[in-house]
Amino acid sequence: MLELSVCIGSACHVKGSYNVIQTFQHLIEENGLNDAIDFKATFCMKQCQCKGVAVQVNGEQHHVQPEKAREFFNETVMPALG
Numbered sequence: 001m002l003e004l005s006v007c008i009g010s011a012c013h014v015k016g017s018y019n020v021i022q023t024f025q026h027l028i029e030e031n032g033l034n035d036a037i038d039f040k041a042t043f044c045m046k047q048c049q050c051k052g053v054a055v056q057v058n059g060e061q062h063h064v065q066p067e068k069a070r071e072f073f074n075e076t077v078m079p080a081l082g
Helices: 010-015 017-030 066-080
Strands: 002-007 037-042 053-057 060-064
Touching: 002 017, 002 066, 010 017, 010 053, 017 037, 017 053, 017 066, 053 066, 060 066
Parallel strands: 002 037
Antiparallel strands: 002 053, 053 060
């Protein structure tokens, strides 16, 4: 099962973590991936200085702009599913 986490700490909240979460939730539902992805929100990932919302895919750090969340999901999360 793929682990997908989005930071909801203060800095990421301001950067748009809510929008990233909403996009990911929609795409998980749309693609029928509820049983394939362990999706969760987490508090500070200590990536506050980076541009974008901190996201982890199977423990690997990424930074996602809310307007690029769909693109990130399709280009990074979907291939990671195998």
